[in-house]
Amino acid sequence: MNDNMQLHIPEITRDNRLAGKTAIVTGAGSAGEMGGTGADIAVLFAAKGANVVLVERDEARARHTLDAVERIGGTGTIAVTDITRATQCHVAAEAALARFGAVDILVNNAAIAPGEQENLESMWDEIIDINLKGAKLMSDAVLPAMRAQGKGSIVHISSIAGIVSGGGIAYSASKGGMIAMTRAQALEYGRDGIRVNNVAPGHVAIPMGLNFKGWDGAGSDEVRARRARASVLGTEGSGWDIAYATLFFASDEAGYVTGHTLPVDGGTTTVMPIVMADRITG
Numbered sequence: 545m546n547d548n549m550q551l552h553i554p555e556i557t558r559d560n561r562l563a564g565k566t567a568i569v570t571g572a573g574s575a576g577e578m579g580g581t582g583a584d585i586a587v588l589f590a591a592k593g594a595n596v597v598l599v600e601r602d603e604a605r606a607r608h609t610l611d612a613v614e615r616i617g618g619t620g621t622i623a624v625t626d627i628t629r630a631t632q633c634h635v636a637a638e639a640a641l642a643r644f645g646a647v648d649i650l651v652n653n654a655a656i657a658p659g660e661q662e663n664l665e666s667m668w669d670e671i672i673d674i675n676l677k678g679a680k681l682m683s684d685a686v687l688p689a690m691r692a693q694g695k696g697s698i699v700h701i702s703s704i705a706g707i708v709s710g711g712g713i714a715y716s717a718s719k720g721g722m723i724a725m726t727r728a729q730a731l732e733y734g735r736d737g738i739r740v741n742n743v744a745p746g747h748v749a750i751p752m753g754l755n756f757k758g759w760d761g762a763g764s765d766e767v768r769a770r771r772a773r774a775s776v777l778g779t780e781g782s783g784w785d786i787a788y789a790t791l792f793f794a795s796d797e798a799g800y801v802t803g804h805t806l807p808v809d810g811g812t813t814t815v816m817p818i819v820m821a822d823r824i825t826g
Contacts (some may be wrong), residue, residue, distance in 0.1 A: 548695070549576045549577045549639065550575050550577070550611065550612065550615070551576075551577065551578075551579050551583060551587070551608060551609060551611070551612040552577040552578065552579070553587060553612055553615070553616060554784060556588060556591045556616070556748060557591075558589075558591050558593075558616070558617075558711050559579060559592060559593070559594070559814060560592070560593045561592040561593060561795055561797075562589055562592040562593045562649075562732045562791075562794065563592075563593035563594075564593070565595070565644050565646075565648040565649060566592070566594065566595040566596075566597065566640055566644040566645070566647055566648050566649070567589045567594045567595070567596050567597065567648065567649035567650070567688065567794065568587075568596075568597040568599055568623075568636065568637070568640055568647060568649070568651065568682070569582050569585050569586045569589070569597070569598060569599065569651045570582065570584045570599040570600075570625075570627055570650075570652055570653050570654035570678065570679075571599070571600065571653040571654030571655060572585070572596070572598035572600055572609050572652065572653070572680055573598070573600040573602050573604075573606045573608065573609055573610045574598060574605055574608045574751075575604075575605055575607025575608055575751075576751075578749070578750065578751055578783075579609065579612070579750070579783055580653075580746070580750045580751055580752055580783055580792075581653055581701055581745065581750055581783045581786045581787065582609075582651070582653040583608075583609040583612070583700075583783070584614060584782075584783035584784050584786065584787040585651055585653060585701075585783075585786070585787040585791075586598055586609055586611070586620065586728075586792050587612050587613055587616065587618070587787075588784070588787040588788065588791055589624055589649070589696040589787075589791065589794070590616060590618025590619065590620060591615040592614050592791065592795075594618075594648075594649065595619045595620065595621075595643075595644045596613060596619070596621075597620065597621055597622075597623055597636070597639070597640040597643075597644075598610055598613075598620055598621070598622050598623065599623050599625045599627065599654070599682070599754040600622065600623075600624060600625070600627065601626050602624075603624050604697070606624070607622065607813060608823045610622060615656075615709050621639070621640075621643055623635070623636040623639050623640070623711060626676060627654055627674065627678035627679075627681060627682055628673040628674060628678050628681070629683070629693070630681045630684065633678075633681045633682050633684070633685035633784070634678060634685045636682075636685065637682075637685040637686050637688075637689065639690055640699050645687040646689065646695055647686045647690060647696070647697070648690075648693075648695070648697065649696070649698075649794045650682060650683065650686045650696070650697075650698045650699070651698075651699045651701065651790060652678070652679035652682055652683065652698070652699070652700045652701065652722075653701040653796070654674060654675075654678055654679075655674060655675045655701070655703075655719075655752070656670065656671060656674050656675065656752075657671075657711070657712070657715050657719075657752055657812060658670075658671070661735060661764065662764040668712065668714045669784075671714040671718050672714065672717070672718050672721075673720035675715070675719065675722070676718045676719075676721045676722060676725070677736070679700055679722060679725070680725065683698055683729060683740075686698070686739075687736075690733075690736065690737075690738050691736045691738070694736070694737045695735065695737040695738065696732075696736075696738040696739070696759060697738070697739045697740075697741075697793065697794045697795075697798070698729065698733075698739070698740045698741075698805065699740075699741055699742070699743060699790050699793045699794055700722045700723075700725070700726055700737065700740070700741070700742040700743070701722055701742075701743050701745065701790070702719040702720075702722040702726075702742050702743070702744045702745075702784065702805070703715070703716075703719040703744055703745055704716060704717075704744050704745065704746045704809050704812060704813050705719050705747075705806055706719030706720035706721070706722060706744060707720075707723070707744060707805075707807065707813055714733055716746075719744075720762050722742060723742055723744070723805050726740050726741060726742040726805060727803050728805060730802040730803030731803070734803075739793075739798065739799075739801065740802055740803065741798070741801060741802060741803070741804050741805070741806070742795040742804070742805040742806070742823045743786055743789045743793065743805075743806050743808055744804035744805055744806065744807045744808065744809070745781065745785075745786045745808055745809065746774060746775065746781060746807060746808060746810055746812045747771035747772070747774060747780055747781060747809065747810070747811020747812065748780065748781035748782055748783060748786060748808075749768065749780045749781070750782070750783045755808050768780060770824055770825075773823045773824045774812050774823075774824050775809065775810025775811055775822060776810055776811030776812070776814065776815060777810040777811060778810075778823075779810060780810075781808060781809070781810055784810050786808055789806055791809045793806070
């Protein structure tokens with residue numbers, strides 16, 4: 545993949561669905577033509593009128609996404625942040641407030657999936673710290689602003705690996721933790737007007753999944769075809785499918801929706817594996 549290539553942006557209907565809102569998106573960086581879920585969410589939100597704050601630990605990757613935001617006429621800024629550090633999370637939230645005057649939406653998307661290395665204590669710590677602890681710390685950082693304004697929307701991006709097994713022990717534990725945290729936060733923050741929901745991606749074509757070291761040939765045509773056949777629809781998803789589901793939870797249209805997890809997986813988790821076996825291997 546050529547990192548100098550611009551992020552591919554499909555045709556997006558621009559409107560004011562998120563006009564006047566400020567959204568922080570973690571793990572929003574990208575490289576090359578294919579964006580991850582964070583980059584696609586940030587670009588879609590910008591197209592819908594939101595100011596977007598791109599939280600990334602790699603400034604070059606954040607700038608690649610910011611270029612895409614600006615190409616569609618959107619407004620964004622970068623916050624170089626290590627989300628495993630509470631102080632840095634608070635700095636990012638304060639920067640969003642200083643620049644745009646509010647924090648209306650937080651999307652906890654940042655994650656790593658380094659493969660089958662869970663037996664290393666250091667690897668377990670890194671996965672849990674980034675995928676789960678980072679989401680908790682960023683949520684804590686935006687709470688004062690959301691509580692002060694009496695409303696807000698937090699959307700976690702977990703995985704179907706938190707619902708069914710197959711993603712590796714540490715990764716599945718981190719994503720299952722996000723699903724449980726969604727429900728707990730919805731209860732704790734609901735009376736403050738803050739909604740908390742979760743999107744669980746299935747087999748979507750994004751760089752992290754196609755480069756997954758725990759699955760031999762993850763990005764090969766053969767494996768991608770098998771992943772597609774594992775869905776009821778018979779297709780792979782994309783980061784944009786995740787972005788549109790996240791948009792619903794973040795928008796006022798989901799004003800009475802909180803504490804829920806929405807699998808965006810082409811129906812993968814709705815069917816017994818034995819029913820799909822012939823389709824997957826055929």
